[in-house]
Amino acid sequence: MITHHPDGDILLSYAAGGLGESWSIGVASHLAFCEECRKSVDLLEELGGHVLDCAPVNPVPEFHGDLSLDVVNPDNESNNVKRLNSDLPSPLNQYITSKNISSIDWRYIGGGVHEHAIETADDGSARLLKIPGGRVVPEHGHHGRELTLVLQGSFGDHNGEFFAGDVADVSDGVVHKPVANADGDCICLVITDAPLKFSGIIPNLVQRLF
Amino acid sequence: MDQKINKFDLDIETVRSSTMFKESNSTSKHVWSSGPKIVGSSPGFPTELLQEHKIKIDSGELLTNDDMNAVLKRMSLSRNRDDFSVLFSHFAPRLKSMLLGSGTIAETAEEIAQEAMLSVWRKCEMYDSKKASASTWIFTIARNLRIDRYRKEKRPELDPNDPSLVPVQEIPADEQVDLRDREIIVKDALENLPEDQRIVVKLSFEKGLSHQEISDELGLPLGTVKSRLRLSFEKLRVNLRSRI
Numbered sequence: 001m002i003t004h005h006p007d008g009d010i011l012l013s014y015a016a017g018g019l020g021e022s023w024s025i026g027v028a029s030h031l032a033f034c035e036e037c038r039k040s041v042d043l044l045e046e047l048g049g050h051v052l053d054c055a056p057v058n059p060v061p062e063f064h065g066d067l068s069l070d071v072v073n074p075d076n077e078s079n080n081v082k083r084l085n086s087d088l089p090s091p092l093n094q095y096i097t098s099k100n101i102s103s104i105d106w107r108y109i110g111g112g113v114h115e116h117a118i119e120t121a122d123d124g125s126a127r128l129l130k131i132p133g134g135r136v137v138p139e140h141g142h143h144g145r146e147l148t149l150v151l152q153g154s155f156g157d158h159n160g161e162f163f164a165g166d167v168a169d170v171s172d173g174v175v176h177k178p179v180a181n182a183d184g185d186c187i188c189l190v191i192t193d194a195p196l197k198f199s200g201i202i203p204n205l206v207q208r209l210f
Numbered sequence: 211m212d213q214k215i216n217k218f219d220l221d222i223e224t225v226r227s228s229t230m231f232k233e234s235n236s237t238s239k240h241v242w243s244s245g246p247k248i249v250g251s252s253p254g255f256p257t258e259l260l261q262e263h264k265i266k267i268d269s270g271e272l273l274t275n276d277d278m279n280a281v282l283k284r285m286s287l288s289r290n291r292d293d294f295s296v297l298f299s300h301f302a303p304r305l306k307s308m309l310l311g312s313g314t315i316a317e318t319a320e321e322i323a324q325e326a327m328l329s330v331w332r333k334c335e336m337y338d339s340k341k342a343s344a345s346t347w348i349f350t351i352a353r354n355l356r357i358d359r360y361r362k363e364k365r366p367e368l369d370p371n372d373p374s375l376v377p378v379q380e381i382p383a384d385e386q387v388d389l390r391d392r393e394i395i396v397k398d399a400l401e402n403l404p405e406d407q408r409i410v411v412k413l414s415f416e417k418g419l420s421h422q423e424i425s426d427e428l429g430l431p432l433g434t435v436k437s438r439l440r441l442s443f444e445k446l447r448v449n450l451r452s453r454i
Contacts, residue, residue, distance in 0.1 A: 007436075007440055007443075008439065008440045008442075008443025008444055008447065009421065009435075009436045009437075009439035009440045009443060011443060012411065012414060012439050012442070012443045012446075013414055013420065013421065013439070016353070016414035016415045016418060017353035017354070017356060017357055017365075017418040018414050018417075018418045018419050018420045018421070018423070018424075019420065020363070020420065021357075021363040021364055021365075021366070024363075024365065024366050025366045028366040028367060028368050029366075031368045032368055038368070039451070040443075040447050040451075042341075042342075043396075043446070043447070043450040043451065043454060044443075044446065045342070045346050045349065045350055046342070046343070046346050046392060046393075046396045046450075047396055047399075047400060047411070047415060047446070048346065048349035048350065048353065048415050049342070049343050049344075049345035049346030049347070049348075049349045049396075050345070050393065050396045050397055050400065051308070051349070051412065051415040051416050052301070052304055052305070052308060052345045052346075052348065052349045052352075053275060053304070053345045053393075055304040055305075055307045055308045055416070056304070056307045057303040057304060057307065058303050058304075058306045058307035058310060058319075059303060059306075060302045060303050060306050060320055060323055060324070061320065063294075063295070063298050063302070063324065063327065064324065065324055065325070065327070065328040065331075066328075067291060067294065067328075067331055069289070069332070089368070090368055090369035091366035091367065091368055091369075092366075094364065094366055095366070120363070120364075121361070121362055121363040121364065122361075122363055
């Protein structure tokens with residue numbers, strides 16, 4: 001049962017196609033866990049259909065594509081890609097190819113915490129974090145928005161308990177103090193706006209975890 | 211929405227006799243030379259409905275959104291190129307104007323519209339007329355292509371066959387709100403939003419703008435854009451979920 005969802009503004013932008021790639025990974029991965037938000041996104045896509053219906057007509061040249069079906073269709077091929085990592089929701093499998101969570105190429109960043117950066121084309125930042133159970137992450141404020149999706153294990157903060165599939169959507173300026181629960185490592189997908197002044201400075205990065 | 215917007219003035223004979231398709235090889239098994247074929251034995255799709263749409267298309271009558279759904283469904287069953295030309299004439303000009311709104315130049319907008327329609331043809335077997343209207347389905351295809359081609363980003367999509375997904379409980383057919391009613395509900399829900407919220411929602415869907423881009427376009431603080439989108443999402447969700 002999912003109790004913590006992303007805020008509606010990013011669900012709406014995801015459905016509309018205005019959300020950057022990093023944030024879209026977070027939303028799509030949450031959808032894998034959350035039937036409620038899947039339904040909401042489906043309904044919002046109907047709104048997109050309505051907007052298309054109402055769009056003005058702008059003349060186009062005649063169709064010039066090839067309608068023969070003999071050509072190999074790359075779209076169909078990519079749909080048949082085998083699910084690689086059964087620990088991860090399908091949107092993340094497009095980015096992480098290791099067979100399971102433990103074989104991910106983790107990088108130690110201090111404080112008992114490991115990270116795995118995910119490469120995206122937008123200016124947001126997406127990464128997986130592995131926090132040992134029971135570890136307290138130092139209290140910290142936020143310089144931007146931060147979306148944290150629990151993939152495995154759980155953590156708690158002033159907003160309650162977060163289990164697999166739950167999302168903590170924390171806005172600018174909020175100070176919080178998450179604690180990974182003692183039920184094993186807590187693996188999270190963390191999306192942040194990436195302010196340039198922090199890039200590459202590891203000690204600051206650790207302070208900004210969660 | 212004005213009823214006329216749902217319809218388009220299409221002289222089907224003109225479309226048929228036009229050189230819309232460059233037939234690469236007339237012996238291809240997918241070339242249909244003798245007009246639309248009706249697939250009567252397809253399970254789950256009423257033959258009468260197909261017949262009705264065939265008559266409308268043949269008579270050049272204006273087509274409604276319902277007709278578009280049926281034409282797309284029929285194309286998915288029969289691979290009829292005449293059906294494709296009907297869909298292309300209706301959707302490609304609308305896709306182009308939406309894409310132009312998102313800042314693409316005319317040439318790119320046309321290319322993406324063309325490519326989106328080619329995807330519609332190639333993927334039409336995946337179209338489920340019980341779940342979505344033709345407009346909704348085509349909107350999602352064009353949205354993903356725009357992200358891919360224009361923004362040069364990937365669109366992480368949920369695989370509907372993801373084994374970890376909890377299957378959604380099927381709503382019994384007699385309790386489903388039909389697509390025509392759903393359209394009206396969606397239109398009402400959008401129109402009933404307060405003006406300041408409706409504007410940010412429309413900019414999101416019509417142009418695919420990010421929060422920052424909406425903030426720049428309207429000259430509003432980013433936080434205001436976000437809170438208006440949050441409020442409108444909540445209203446839309448409550449309104450749509452209670453009625454659909």
